[in-house]
Amino acid sequence: MARRPTVYDVAERAGVSIATVSFAFAQPERVRKKTLDTVLAAAAALGYVPNVSARGLAKGRTGAIGLYSFSYLLDDGERDELRARAADDARLFPLYSDLVQRGVELECRRRGLALMLGSGTVPDDLPAVVDVAGRVDGLIAFAGAAPAEALARIARRIPVVELGGETTAAGTRTVLVDHRSGMRRLVEHLLREHGHRRFTYVGEESVTAEFAERFGGYSDALTAAGLAVDPPLPSAPAKEATTRAALAPVLARGHLPDVLVCATDQEALVVLNVLRDAGIDVPGQVAVTGFDGIIATRLSSPPLTTVQQPMEAIGRTAVRLLLEEETGEVGPLPTEPVIRASCGCLSSN
Amino acid sequence: MARRPTVYDVAERAGVSIATVSFAFAQPERVRKKTLDTVLAAAAALGYVPNVSARGLAKGRTGAIGLYSFSYLLDDGERDELRARAADDARLFPLYSDLVQRGVELECRRRGLALMLGSGTVPDDLPAVVDVAGRVDGLIAFAGAAPAEALARIARRIPVVELGGETTAAGTRTVLVDHRSGMRRLVEHLLREHGHRRFTYVGEESVTAEFAERFGGYSDALTAAGLAVDPPLPSAPAKEATTRAALAPVLARGHLPDVLVCATDQEALVVLNVLRDAGIDVPGQVAVTGFDGIIATRLSSPPLTTVQQPMEAIGRTAVRLLLEEETGEVGPLPTEPVIRASCGCLSSN
DNA sequence: GGCCGAAATCTAAGCGCTTAGATTTGGGTG
DNA sequence: CACCCAAATCTAAGCGCTTAGATTTCGGCC
16 A cells, blocks of 8 residues: 555645645635645545544544444354344344434434444443544443443543433433333323233333333333332343243243233343243233334234334434533433234234 | 643653553553553543544554445435334335445444444535545445545545445445346246236336346346346436336326336335325235335335345445455355235235 | 563654644735 | 735644654573
8 A cells, every 4th residue: 555645745746835735625715716726636636535533633623423332242152143033133123222323323414424333342341432432522322331430531521422311421411311201101001091900011120210211100100000010020122031031930820911011122022922932912811012112013923012212313312412502401302102003902003 | 621631641640651651552462561550540540532533643544444325315305304204214214225334333343443434415525435534444335425536546545345236446346246136036936926927127227237237137037038128117216206207107008017126125115105096906906026125125015025135244245345354256145035925925924 | 790681661753634823925006 | 116905825833642663671590
């Protein structure tokens, strides 16, 4: 690879100073039209590609923002197994994070911002998130993706937005989403339209603020109906074995609840599979609901009743927060129950 | 925003040279454990975040790769209209490009590479693609996203992979995919299993190499069956009005072909809508097929018969080509007909 | 303590661009 | 031609990091 042409080469060829070359690219309104044409022609003839690292260093800004996530795909063995189930693509992609990312991408696109994607595959991967932060003017991080200590450090230098409805690190901001009332309304639908009385919750209830809100909304509705609230069955998204293990005692006791309310669509889809494998009819013997509104909920059998999160709007809002166009609290962005067949309704899908 | 701490601050606090600080982060095996701990502690205390622009400039490499695409969402008016149809999300996302991007993302993730996304929204947007190229060590570009002149310039400096089965610019490489035989096999299915004889092709046949291959495979099968090949109806993905206009004469003449073979799923989904609006039953009165295998083909009514592209594998392969782990020709990656209800088969979906 | 060799650390130069303030240029006016 | 003013261009300094080769340190041996 030959040495790349620099502003010095372009300047010499165009017969101007390197400052004029720089202005021609960065502030063309400060350069006379005739000079500008000469410079651009010289640059084209030389195949000049500005070195954005140099520009970023000199200018103190890069013009890019970062999005950092954490991948549950930890090793090749696990991924090979998932690939073997490629027929179930829609259960793996797009998920909540993919849809939020899309919102981020679309907003960046609209603004001509470059977007740097990075991720950690090891818990508490401080170097990975710091590496992304060193490349961008602002950072959006998914909940739980990066250690709070790292985010706090980064937030002292550039704006940071945490996705997940809470700020775990000093100096960061977050996008609020109304999980609580979305879940409450879903449970109210189950109570009122289907007359369900025996509820079981599947999923985390306190790991993040948003999971706590979901369980809170569930509890609110049951409490208001004078029903007791049982502790949830332990389960986690993307951990199918955990969800299966959590359901085993329910199946073993041969006495089903009216409905299994799941904390996420991913868990609900696993639950549907477990029930089908056990020969249990949904919603005939037990209803099942999810939360998030991913596309796979429309492909499942039966189509899954869920709560729709405004993922694209979350992504877009995060970008706006990052650029500090929004001051103060933003949101909560609303969620909306989506009624399909898995709760017992005859849905047109 | 206070001046950020640099290697000079860390060095002073740790009592070492800036070179030792640099080695501690970039080549820790060259630093004694005791010194390393001292440096990292000083960095943490100061909230030091390395400036990757500086590193990239000094080192001549950034450790990131770029993915460049072109967006058909050209103005706010158009996007507002699309947003109003949010219920049809799966028709907008994920598309072919989203799935290929996912393959790129997954491969980058696996390798600890940062991925820079950039896009142009104006045709022939040379500054936009050059900006991304100035930030990365290698660039992947979607077919038609960037002017060939820009790609040629960039390819003189860093490796460039063009998606789309052809190299439009000197010095670039491409991922080959077997569109031709996938489409041929689909048409053979229609001929043999359904006895169709009157075929109409909807879509571009020569704009890119891959579109030419699709039409070529279609033509191969018809020619081998002794049938004439009519010119395609002019249509383009993401240009719904064009597809609708192309179909108007077919509908007006009140004499349908046996089957409408579409160049892409996106076009096929528009065709399904047009036919439904006209009260025409698919596949009862006319069969419809697509190409790509996006998720929306499973949600359509009826589910769409199509040819599955290995989008994730395309993305992954592109990264490997870019890193020059693959020399010589790679592929073609295989495509595979996916038979559903829209051709007339009773599919389990 | 001195010597030796390897490991660890340091010095010096420079990567390519930006931009404040200095200098030059160009056009208009008398 | 001289003067003035605004626009255009240039000079000089420096952004924060990397690393080749020079220098120092450390540990082992006699």
